[in-house]
Amino acid sequence: MNDPLKRSHEPIFWLLFGAGGMLAAMLGAMLVFLLAFGVPSGLLPAEALSYTTMRDFAGNVFGKGFLFAVVALFFWHAVHRIFHSLHDIGIHAGLPARVLVYGTAAIGTLIAAAALLAIGF
Amino acid sequence: MSARRPYIRPMARWYLRDPFFIEYMAHEGTAVFVWLFALELLAGLVCLALGEAAWNGFLAWLDWLPAQIANGLVLLMLLYHGITWFLILPRTIPPVRIGHARLPGWVLSAAGMMAMIAASAVLATGAWLLARGGL
Numbered sequence: 001m002n003d004p005l006k007r008s009h010e011p012i013f014w015l016l017f018g019a020g021g022m023l024a025a026m027l028g029a030m031l032v033f034l035l036a037f038g039v040p041s042g043l044l045p046a047e048a049l050s051y052t053t054m055r056d057f058a059g060n061v062f063g064k065g066f067l068f069a070v071v072a073l074f075f076w077h078a079v080h081r082i083f084h085s086l087h088d089i090g091i092h093a094g095l096p097a098r099v100l101v102y103g104t105a106a107i108g109t110l111i112a113a114a115a116l117l118a119i120g121f
Numbered sequence: 122m123s124a125r126r127p128y129i130r131p132m133a134r135w136y137l138r139d140p141f142f143i144e145y146m147a148h149e150g151t152a153v154f155v156w157l158f159a160l161e162l163l164a165g166l167v168c169l170a171l172g173e174a175a176w177n178g179f180l181a182w183l184d185w186l187p188a189q190i191a192n193g194l195v196l197l198m199l200l201y202h203g204i205t206w207f208l209i210l211p212r213t214i215p216p217v218r219i220g221h222a223r224l225p226g227w228v229l230s231a232a233g234m235m236a237m238i239a240a241s242a243v244l245a246t247g248a249w250l251l252a253r254g255g256l
Contacts, residue, residue: 024155025206025233028199030241032158034248035165036183036192043245048252049180051173057251058169067166074159081152088146090132104156108163115163115170 013080013102020077023070031070058119071112075105148205154198161192207233 038044047053057063083101086093093101136142168179182188210233211226218224 020155021202021206024199025203026237026240027244028155028158029196029203030244031162032192032196032199034245035162036189036196038248040184040189044249045252048248049183051169051176053252054169054176058166067162071159071162071166074155074162078152078156078159081149082156085146085149085152088136088149108159112163112166115166118170 013076016073016076017080018077020073020075021081023073024077027070028074055119058116059121061121064116064119064121068112068116072105072109075108079105144205148201148209151198151202151205154195155202157191158195158199161195203237204234207237 033041034044035049039046039048058067079101083093083098086097086101091097136146164182165176165179168175183192207230211229214229216223217229
């Protein structure tokens with residue numbers, strides 16, 4: 001804070017928070033509905049969540065990109081908001097807490113990338 | 122160490138003092154459910170990568186009643202996140218001007234919610250077409 005030229009990392013995390021929040025606001029509820037209640041409600045045919053359908057979708061470049069964006073951005077949105085809410089509930093969290101909270105998003109992003117790469121193109 | 126003990130306004134449970142604060146904590150709290158849903162999707166992706174047996178295990182989890190109840194709660198929370206995200210949008214983005222006139226906040230919120238409905242409809246249609254082998 002004393003050095004006016006010192007750059008903050010905050011804009012990067014804020015941007016991920018904003019992008020994830022917008023994506024979750026636009027599509028989050030419908031994604032939960034389709035995954036958990038799409039078939040039971042009769043909106044989707046039973047083969048919607050079959051292994052073949054989902055492998056095809058995750059094997060497609062656009063499907064892969066969509067799934068990666070959803071999982072990674074939802075994580076980064078959530079951890080940013082959770083970390084800043086810690087202060088609101090009286091936990092004045094420092095760097096270790098930051099690493100712990102944001103770390104879950106980083107690990108989640110890496111696992112998502114690994115799983116999508118393992119599925120192949 | 123000073124002998125003075127100045128009055129410090131107590132901050133314990135401040136968020137229960139005012140309905141505005143309660144709503145603030147409620148919409149911030151949706152992040153926990155976004156995190157849980159990201160974790161569920163990640164588990165699904167890992168199962169999908171591991172093969173058909175693992176994927177069918179994930180489908181069995183989705184059919185399990187306690188998971189259905191949990192996902193019902195996640196659904197409500199993501200719906201609440203979406204609605205509040207667009208309700209506070211006029212205060213979280215820079216003012217939008219058309220010519221010299223500033224666009225009223227409610228117009229931005231309404232536009233955002235309509236975009237939410239449209240995007241959700243496109244997503245549902247896409248999933249339906251995909252299941253039919255189309256797209």
